[in-house]
Amino acid sequence: MPAARSARNSTDATRGSRTSSPLPSLPPTPVRLLCWAALLAGFAGAAPAVTPRAAIRIRDPFVLPDPATQTYYVYGTTTAGIFDGGVERKAVMVFKTKDLENWEDPVPVWEVPADHWGRETVWAPEVHLYRGRYYLFVTLTAKDLLPTPPDRPQNVRRGTEILVADSPLGPFQPLGRGPQTPPDWMALDGSLWVEDGVPYLVFCHEWAQITDGSFDLVRLSDDLARAEGKPQLLFHASEAPWVRCRGDLGELYQGRRYHAYVSDGNWLHRTKDGTLLMLWSSYGPNKYAVGLARSKSGRVAGPWEQLPEPLWSDDGGHPMLFRTFDDRLVMVIHQPNRRVERARFFEVEDLGDTLRLKGEIGGR
Secondary structure: OOOOOOHHHHHHHHHOOOOOOOOOOOOOOOHHHHHHHHHHHHHHOOOOOEEEHHHOOOEEEEEEEEOOOOEEEEEEEOOOOOEOOOEOOOEEEEEEEOOOOEEEEEEEEEEOOOOOOOOOEEEEEEEEEEOOEEEEEEEEEEEEEOOOOOOOOOOEEEEEEEEEEOOOOOOOEEOOOOOOOOOOOEEEEEEEEEEOOEEEEEEEEOHHHHOEOEEEEEEEOOOOOOEEEEEEEEEEHHHOOOOOOOHHHOOOEOOEOOOOEOOEEEEEEEOOOOOEEEEEEEEEOOEEEEEEEEEOOOOOOOOEEEOOOOOEOOOOEEEEEEEOOOOOEEEEEEEOOOOOOEEEEEEEEEOOOOEEEEEEEOOO
16 A cells, blocks of 8 residues: 655645646746646646545554534554654644545644654644643653652653644644643543533543553643643553553563553543443553443542453554544554554444454445
């Protein structure tokens, strides 16, 4: 299958420009002006370049449906080499698709400034519509070193920052001067949850800092600009009976095996009977997997209980749920969990107290 286009060429193609063919010779003014107008009109009407989903490498996919335009916006991690060929981009990029199968070439919605606090990695972007505006939650990593516990990889500053725009296409602007997660934590995969009108940031505390990765909660200000109060622990990854130590599975990090339990990719879902579930990822018996936790209180603060078996166990994860325009509930993950990742879509049945995968949508 054809490889996805490079970031630079993708942007040019989506804008409808072409630089490979020289412009024709044109007669003098005023005829020249008429010719230029016709030429530019022709370029402006060119159809955007489209790539089949199966040919696009993407990690941590997030889908934002826009009913007004019947368009799905697909965001994903870019600094792990989102495109085949290893092209990286210090930016948050978005694809557009009408059918989830054919994706217009990506465009940037936020370019990380050269002097920004976190430019080493750009991970797991999510875009949420909240009070009439669009909010980007993105995990960034800095070069700044943090104190490192014994037998852990070097800790660095990592956190989720929140930005805002008036369109899912951006341009997004930061709400503050750093992450909304604790500045001395290695935190990632922050997501928005609103309960009784109160916004919360639900995020992961990384195994590299605490060994047994966790999911944590902090209240946000109404404008999402800052955290209010201290984080609250929801649960640790090792509490799920299906989770395995990544080192025991032979997984390497920076060339070494570490004893660790991974917490990744949290997504909250209120079921048809009011049950609150969390989908999340870690390593299971068959490597990367998606599990389910259930809030005993029906509220985000928990307490949380773990379902005994993973929802998905075939080396894929970082789940989120969305509804298609024909009202199907769909889970998207990346799979496999290595440098050939693709987005895969599965229709989900809401059983009230749990979820069941009904079948895959589209081809692999």
